[in-house]
Amino acid sequence: MPDKPTVAIGLLSGCFGCLMSLLDMADDLPDFLDKVELRRTPFNDVKEIEEVNIGILEGAVSTDENLELVKEMREKSEILISLGACSCFGGIPGLRNFHDSTVLKESIYANKVPDDELPALLDKVIPASQVVKVDVEIPGCPPTSKTIKDALYSLLDGKKPDRYKKNLCVECPRTKQKILTPQRGFLAEGVRSVMELDSIDPNTCFLEQGVLCMGIATAAGCAARCTRNNIPCRGCNGPVPGVASQGNKAIDTLASLIPPGALMFFEDCVGMGYRYTAAYDTTLKVENK
Amino acid sequence: MNIIFLSNEIKEMIDKPDTVTSIEGVDKVVPFDPPLTIDRCKVIVDQQEDLFIVVARNPQQSSSVQHTFFPVELANMGTNPGHVGFVDLNHIFLASANSEAAVNRLQIHIRLTFVKLSHTKDNPREIISPLKKIFVVGSPQGESFIEDLQKKGVKISGLWTGREFDLDGIPVGLSGLPGKYTITLQQESGEKITHEAGAMVVFNEGLDDQQKKHLLDGFLLTVKDHRLHIQPTHLRLSQGIKVVYSETEYRQVADFFCSFLSLSKISHFVEDPHIDHEKCGLCGTCVKTCLFHASTVSYSGSTGVSEIDPDFCVGCGNCVTACPTQARDLPAYSYDFFSSSWKELREFHGGTDGLKILVIYCESNGHDAIAYLSENKIKVPSSCLFFRIRCGARVDTQFVPDSFQAGFDGVAILVCSRDECNNIVGSLDLERRLNLYRKVMQATGIETGRMRIMPVASDKLETVGESLQQFADFLNSVKQDKQLFTTMAT
Numbered sequence: 001m002p003d004k005p006t007v008a009i010g011l012l013s014g015c016f017g018c019l020m021s022l023l024d025m026a027d028d029l030p031d032f033l034d035k036v037e038l039r040r041t042p043f044n045d046v047k048e049i050e051e052v053n054i055g056i057l058e059g060a061v062s063t064d065e066n067l068e069l070v071k072e073m074r075e076k077s078e079i080l081i082s083l084g085a086c087s088c089f090g091g092i093p094g095l096r097n098f099h100d101s102t103v104l105k106e107s108i109y110a111n112k113v114p115d116d117e118l119p120a121l122l123d124k125v126i127p128a129s130q131v132v133k134v135d136v137e138i139p140g141c142p143p144t145s146k147t148i149k150d151a152l153y154s155l156l157d158g159k160k161p162d163r164y165k166k167n168l169c170v171e172c173p174r175t176k177q178k179i180l181t182p183q184r185g186f187l188a189e190g191v192r193s194v195m196e197l198d199s200i201d202p203n204t205c206f207l208e209q210g211v212l213c214m215g216i217a218t219a220a221g222c223a224a225r226c227t228r229n230n231i232p233c234r235g236c237n238g239p240v241p242g243v244a245s246q247g248n249k250a251i252d253t254l255a256s257l258i259p260p261g262a263l264m265f266f267e268d269c270v271g272m273g274y275r276y277t278a279a280y281d282t283t284l285k286v287e288n289k
Numbered sequence: 290m291n292i293i294f295l296s297n298e299i300k301e302m303i304d305k306p307d308t309v310t311s312i313e314g315v316d317k318v319v320p321f322d323p324p325l326t327i328d329r330c331k332v333i334v335d336q337q338e339d340l341f342i343v344v345a346r347n348p349q350q351s352s353s354v355q356h357t358f359f360p361v362e363l364a365n366m367g368t369n370p371g372h373v374g375f376v377d378l379n380h381i382f383l384a385s386a387n388s389e390a391a392v393n394r395l396q397i398h399i400r401l402t403f404v405k406l407s408h409t410k411d412n413p414r415e416i417i418s419p420l421k422k423i424f425v426v427g428s429p430q431g432e433s434f435i436e437d438l439q440k441k442g443v444k445i446s447g448l449w450t451g452r453e454f455d456l457d458g459i460p461v462g463l464s465g466l467p468g469k470y471t472i473t474l475q476q477e478s479g480e481k482i483t484h485e486a487g488a489m490v491v492f493n494e495g496l497d498d499q500q501k502k503h504l505l506d507g508f509l510l511t512v513k514d515h516r517l518h519i520q521p522t523h524l525r526l527s528q529g530i531k532v533v534y535s536e537t538e539y540r541q542v543a544d545f546f547c548s549f550l551s552l553s554k555i556s557h558f559v560e561d562p563h564i565d566h567e568k569c570g571l572c573g574t575c576v577k578t579c580l581f582h583a584s585t586v587s588y589s590g591s592t593g594v595s596e597i598d599p600d601f602c603v604g605c606g607n608c609v610t611a612c613p614t615q616a617r618d619l620p621a622y623s624y625d626f627f628s629s630s631w632k633e634l635r636e637f638h639g640g641t642d643g644l645k646i647l648v649i650y651c652e653s654n655g656h657d658a659i660a661y662l663s664e665n666k667i668k669v670p671s672s673c674l675f676f677r678i679r680c681g682a683r684v685d686t687q688f689v690p691d692s693f694q695a696g697f698d699g700v701a702i703l704v705c706s707r708d709e710c711n712n713i714v715g716s717l718d719l720e721r722r723l724n725l726y727r728k729v730m731q732a733t734g735i736e737t738g739r740m741r742i743m744p745v746a747s748d749k750l751e752t753v754g755e756s757l758q759q760f761a762d763f764l765n766s767v768k769q770d771k772q773l774f775t776t777m778a779t
Contacts, residue, residue, distance in 0.1 A: 098732050098733060165567050165568045165614065166567075166568060166569065166570035166614060167570035167572055167613050167614050168570065169570045169571060169572035169573075170570035170571055170572075176572075176573055178577075179572070179573035179574065179576065179577045180573050180576050180577070180586060181576070181577065182576060182577060182578070182579050182580050182581075182582050182584075183577065183580075184580065184713070184714055184717065187577070216572050216574065216613050217613040220570060239613075240568060240613075240614040240615070242568075242614075242615050242624075243613075243614070243615055244687055245687055245690075247729065248685070248686040248687045248690070248726070248729075249613055249615070249685075249686070249687070250613065251686045251722055251725045251726055251729075252610050252611055252613070252685060252686050252722055253574050253611050253612070253613040254725075255718065255721035255722040255724075255725050256574075256577070256578050256611060256714070256717075256718045256721055256722075257574065257577065260721070260724065260725060263725065263728075270728055270729050270732040273729075274729075282694075283687070283690030283691060283693070283694055284690070284729075284733055
């Protein structure tokens with residue numbers, strides 16, 4: 001890594017939240033900005049995409065324009081980073097993979113879909129890593145400012161940061177007891193909704209109280225900020241590396257831990273297990289004969 | 290080198306046996322007139338390096354599907370039994386409509402077996418010299434049976450009901466491997482430990498249900514003070530524990546123990562999952578899902594470790610599938626093995642009915658059903674391709690979409706019926722998982738009927754052929770309604 005590496009940021013179909021989180025480095029931001037040279041980013045006025053040392057992608061690959069940009073960023077970046085769940089896994093935009101793209105457009109524009117003005121929607125959302133080789137992945141929706149800061153500073157030091165390999169339970173302060181007893185039945189007899197938070201013990205594992213929490217099937221790295229604050233995890237850090245589908249593996253785990261009604265409470269077992277990774281699971285795009 | 294010992298019987302079944310030589314990865318094909326002898330192997334095989342597969346009508350003779358005497362004898366001669374695989378012609382021809390289909394299956398199964406061997410060949414083993422004594426629970430009819438064993442130098446110890454014989458105490462605990470078990474006996478004065486090569490549990494007409502229950506409660510069903518509920522008809526805990534019901538079975542079991550105990554060494558694969566501690570987040574799922582109490586997680590402050598007790602682990606793989614970070618892997622059926630398998634399974638040509646059905650079957654009732662169908666020549670749809678796994682517990686939800694992506698129209702999973710599952714909750718957890726996955730299939734427009742769990746009861750093995758035919762008929766009728774088969778917008 002040169003003394004003052006150049007940085008470019010490519011915006012795909014995202015919400016800008018990851019970049020807000022980057023800016024949330026706050027007091028550390030001036031130091032970081034001193035150490036790099038921003039080239040084409042949303043924060044400055046450079047229009048051309050040039051060759052840079054560090055390229056950062058934010059957002060999912062959802063349109064043909066996104067596809068072009070990803071490829072160009074890969075060509076011109078020495079190191080390419082996928083920042084956030086959208087570029088790592090497809091994120092929330094990936095949920096449209098459960099639907100037909102024509103039907104989706106019609107539901108928004110009715111009869112008047114402005115196809116000549118809109119970038120063409122790809123048939124399915126794809127994570128950046130399934131289009132080009134990505135060097136660093138920083139999952140999260142958004143990743144915490146600390147996670148982003150630690151990853152960027154590692155790179156400045158010449159080290160490539162790895163994704164977390166353990167699940168969230170290792171960072172979560174809530175205690176477990178029932179799961180440590182082998183049993184045929186579930187961890188909780190009933191099912192509780194997160195709306196009943198007032199009566200849920202904030203110190204005990206959510207699953208053991210019949211509340212669905214995706215933490216068990218989600219990579220650590222965010223310091224369990226949600227479960228620590230009495231909100232069950234939604235899985236935005238994605239699966240640990242090596243797991244082909246966060247949703248399918250979550251089913252393998254949760255099926256024997258909590259009653260199926262717990263997933264049904266959200267009336268959307270699919271949306272919970274695959275909330276951030278619908279696009280990442282390549283088998284979710286199966287075309288039937 | 291990858292070598293195939295090919296039974297000459299195959300010439301009767303396949304027009305062009307030289308298609309075996311053309312299989313990718315095969316270096317040498319050696320024909321033999323069955324049965325294959327150790328001496329024949331010794332001459333051809335390099336004990337250290339070669340992988341070899343025996344292709345014969347039915348090479349497996351023991352009642353267990355995991356271990357046979359053939360690799361045991363090989364081990365005694367110095368070969369790593371992890372280098373030996375078997376392809377059972379009866380299974381290959383079970384659903385083959387013609388010789389071309391048979392060749393397709395044979396090629397796939399040979400390749401799959403080599404894939405499996407390449408993943409398992411260096412797995413750790415435990416070598417045991419079997420003790421020369423067995424433990425008998427119950428009262429076999431006729432003293433000659435026991436005398437037979439005693440004449441061959443086998444010492445009998447045990448608890449008898451209705452007769453006086455070496456009353457050592459009530460068995461309350463069992464652990465270990467065939468050849469050397471540790472049995473805990475409860476006596477009036479306390480507990481006593483005894484080591485035995487194996488055990489025989491005898492039920493006969495002389496015992497009433499209460500007595501039978503007493504025997505089972507006291508012995509085979511007690512694992513570390515926790516009582517399990519297993520039906521007495523299906524105790525197949527391991528090769529060294531035999532349950533006997535009738536005179537003919539006494540003979541078979543007596544012969545079994547005589548051969549078993551004459552071996553100088555028995556080589557057991559360490560079936561316990563391997564744990565990658567870098568991936569383990571100490572969530573505890575492995576503890577909850579292991580009804581054999583083989584898994585533990587111990588914490589010390591903010592760290593901890595997950596462990597497996599080899600005395601109690603039976604290698605079913607439930608904890609491996611349940612582990613959300615895939616920190617555990619089963620040596621006999623690893624994640625890599627499954628990834629490599631899909632490539633081979635994709636080569637299936639399908640059946641004359643125009644379908645491709647993957648039939649995943651477990652090593653217990655699933656295997657027994659397949660064996661029953663092939664031995665009795667019961668008709669099975671030619672669209673079925675059979676793929677063996679340890680237990681329904683080791684079926685990842687991911688296998689279902691993977692098989693559809695590999696070109697299969699349907700996936701049938703043959704497992705023990707719930708109350709007969711050898712691994713207690715294997716069939717149960719499989720059902721729980723796939724019932725949830727049905728929702729995903731609905732959301733992605735996949736016909737949910739394309740996935741079917743078929744629980745198999747040991748007294749209804751013959752119905753499996755019909756169940757598979759019904760499945761094929763269903764798939765064909767649905768396939769014709771193309772709309773159901775295309776991805777739907779919800």
